[in-house]
Amino acid sequence: MSRGWPVRGLLRATEMPLAALLSGASLAAASAPLPLGPLAFVALVPLLREAVRRPAYGRALRDGFLAGLVFFGLAFGWAFQSTVGGGLALPLAYALAIPLLASSVALFTLAVTWLARGSPLLALAAAPGLWVGVEYARAQEWLLAVPWNQLGYALADTPFLAQGASLAGLYGLSFWVVAVNAGLVALPRLAPGPRLALAAALALPLPLGFGAFGEAPREDVLRVAAVQPALEERERHVPARLGANLRRLLDLSEPLLAEGAELIAWPESAWERALGAGGDAFLAAIAHDFETPLVTGAWQLPAPGRASWRNAAVLATADGRTPIVAEKVHPVPVYERAPDGPLALALARAGLWSGRFGRGDARAPLVLARGGAAPAALGVLVCIDASHPELARALRVAGARLLVALANEAGSGAWSAAVHARVVRLRAIENRMPVVRVANTGPTLWIDARGRVAAELAAGAPAAAVHALALAGPLSPFARVGDAAVVAALVSSALASVAARVLQNRERGDS
């Protein structure tokens, strides 16, 4: 054995972990609420480059897992800012969820490595579909119900790059991002002609970005007032503070009445009296006094025969009605959601599961009467429901022309709030539908149908304002066809996988 071997061996041994660490850190940076979103276009390059070198399966699995640990471990770092849940509930959730999420990256890396044994180029061709399949699956209730940090969100703060979401949605954007990563790994392996063709194909979504510079139509606008009370988590839903918290909401709301607001929006669970079957007469009296409809988050008492509460939104109108207009379909596991499975019940018995809210039912858009104008249908989503593209899309398809996203985030912290702000920008682009995000601690945003922030209340301080947004026009292609992008991605991966296997078998036959 020559003297150079141990050094070379050491380098070789650390090469993959370094690539994994680099990819994981880059993915986390692109997903963080920093102006680094476009980094996503190269974040996977180190990991993919190593995967198509066909390492041993165990090593591919290990390094994919390491990349996932770094990615999700950092991207969910806001959990350490969080004060919700109390006790060990949140650290336990973090400790359980991060390895599970990292496993998804490990499986992705393993699959690419496996396919690369047949054809590195086809493995790279399959990579975007594989990634999207994994991202989609982990967001679903039947798997992990974790809808955060999909790569498409990294582009949301750069509307020029994100307009493709109106065609193919969040997962279409993720597909494009991973395709660019894979393309960058593939380009040096291609002849000049195919190289140029691939580069052109990867750049195809860019012209869509010019839509981000278009003027929004102004003929049919809605003036929406949003109130950001900035109440600390420890001050909310404390019975002795109910009057003081309500006073702050009223103090912030009343000056807006002279500004022609057609709807006033308060954040998630801002109305601190629990709602029963009879609604809330005092809330109705407030809307009557305002002479303006008021939408606010509120907690709904368990209905007869139902054990759990609902985290809901209610519309109070001057005619005395207080109907429920939204229920949180996806309460946050552990600290918010009522235990609903054997593991959750066991954790609850051990004091490690504090949630008490059941899964709500998706609601139809509310219809807002407007003096002198045609009624407007509006969709309302509570908190992380805005992270589920299918809910916003369903509201849009049902006729909603503006989405109101109510959030709190006082307990989960400023970092998570900034992540959610990114999320709703993409919902606007996907559905070509304006969004008003009303958050207790902010940022509160008025977002136009192209994902541009038309107005903002800075996070952290009590504030309120009225701004007009042009209501949505025709349905976007994504609103019409939904997750066709996911299906197309999975089909493309399947085809590439089959082709890779065929090539692999042919190579074996030839040898």
Add this chain to the structure above:
Amino acid sequence: MTNVLRILLCTVTLALAFPAFALDGGGFAVAGDSETTYYEATAEAESLAATTADGAASGGLPTSLFVMEAEGAVRYRSLGNGASEVSLELVERPHERVDAVYDLVLALPLPVGSSARSWRIEPRESSSPKAAPVSYGGEKIVLKRNVPLEKAWLPLLAGAESGLPDLSGSGYVWTLWDTIVRYDASAGATLQAFATFRFNAGGAAAPDAGDPDNAAYVITWIPTLDDVAPFTLRLDVVEADEE
């Protein structure tokens, strides 16, 4: 817990807490101590709590009132040609010193079928020293007729044992007027109201001042005190020419 039991509980609690209280201008004056209001007393006795299951079924509306006589009056006056005017006067009195948000509700009998150009009781501005505007804790307020509240609340209150008198058969009906107000400690320690409202009653006679059921009620409904009957001032109907 039934409403009767709630009222009994409040009464007993107050009696135990203030064995020597005396009524004085709407507040509870404790011998040798500064004046304590109804809400100050009951807020200590009752826990500030989210709505109860009973309250939730009725949209959180109270089902009884804690009524006290107040200095002041309601006068109905015919203006001719079917037009009428009702004037309200609530003499200066200490208001409830509880840092809370209130729905200030006026329950006012009006002739059946009354109409009005605007269902608002506006503050009356005048150079006359008597003509103070409708005010609450220093804030000038406009009372707006709240028909949805009438539909929801009057079935619980009208004719109830601790609610409003039953006006059926009198030719008059209850109307509710309200506004949301916030206690402002810096605005002074008194509540005062003076306002008029013009309506068309088609020549209906003014309510009989001799009938004890004829009165207006100023209700202070605090949503944080679900188990406490709202503090309510009763303003008797007096003849229009009575001073």
